[in-house]
Amino acid sequence: MAEPTHTRLRMFNTKDTYPEQNLDNDLCQAVVAGGVVYLRGQIGQDLETRESVGIGDVTAQAEKAMANIAMLLEEAGSSLADIVKVTVYIIDPRYREDVYRTMGKWLKGVFPVSTGIVVQALARPEWLVEIDATAVISENSATNTGTEAGRSEVAQ
Numbered sequence: 001m002a003e004p005t006h007t008r009l010r011m012f013n014t015k016d017t018y019p020e021q022n023l024d025n026d027l028c029q030a031v032v033a034g035g036v037v038y039l040r041g042q043i044g045q046d047l048e049t050r051e052s053v054g055i056g057d058v059t060a061q062a063e064k065a066m067a068n069i070a071m072l073l074e075e076a077g078s079s080l081a082d083i084v085k086v087t088v089y090i091i092d093p094r095y096r097e098d099v100y101r102t103m104g105k106w107l108k109g110v111f112p113v114s115t116g117i118v119v120q121a122l123a124r125p126e127w128l129v130e131i132d133a134t135a136v137i138s139e140n141s142a143t144n145t146g147t148e149a150g151r152s153e154v155a156q
Helices: 058-075 093-106
Strands: 004-011 026-033 036-039 084-091 113-118 130-134 151-154
Touching: 004 058, 026 058, 036 058, 058 084, 058 093, 058 130, 084 093, 093 113, 093 130
Parallel strands: 084 113
Antiparallel strands: 004 026, 004 151, 026 036, 036 130, 084 130
C-alpha cells in the first residue's frame, strides 16, 4: 500500500456544520501536501464548538479567524511565519481597515502576498469576514510535523 501523500486535519461533514442547509460534503480545515499547508477559509467561529463569535463585530471575527489560522498551522507542523498567501473576503468595503489592521498584527514581519475581495455574503449571515491562508512549511517548522494531536492521514 502506498504511503499517504496528504494529511487532512480536522475532518468534518457539512451535515453537522450547516444543519440548516441540505448539504453532505466531506471537508477538512487543513490539508498538508508536499510541504504546503492549505487552509480552509476561517471566520469568526470556534472550531471546537462551531459557535459563531464576534457577531456584529468585524474586528473580533478577524481576530478569531487569525487565531484559528495560527492554531491550524501549528497542528500542521507550521506557523504564521510560513504563510505565503492570504485571501481576505469581506462583505463591506468599510471593513477593510479593521480587518487588515487585525490581520497585520498577526502577520507582522511575514510579508505574504494578499488578495482582498468584497463579496455580497458569506456562508452564514452573521459572518462578516473570511480569511484563508497558504503556508509552505519551513525547515524549522518541519521538525515538528507528526507530533500534533488530531491529525488524520488519507492517501491520494
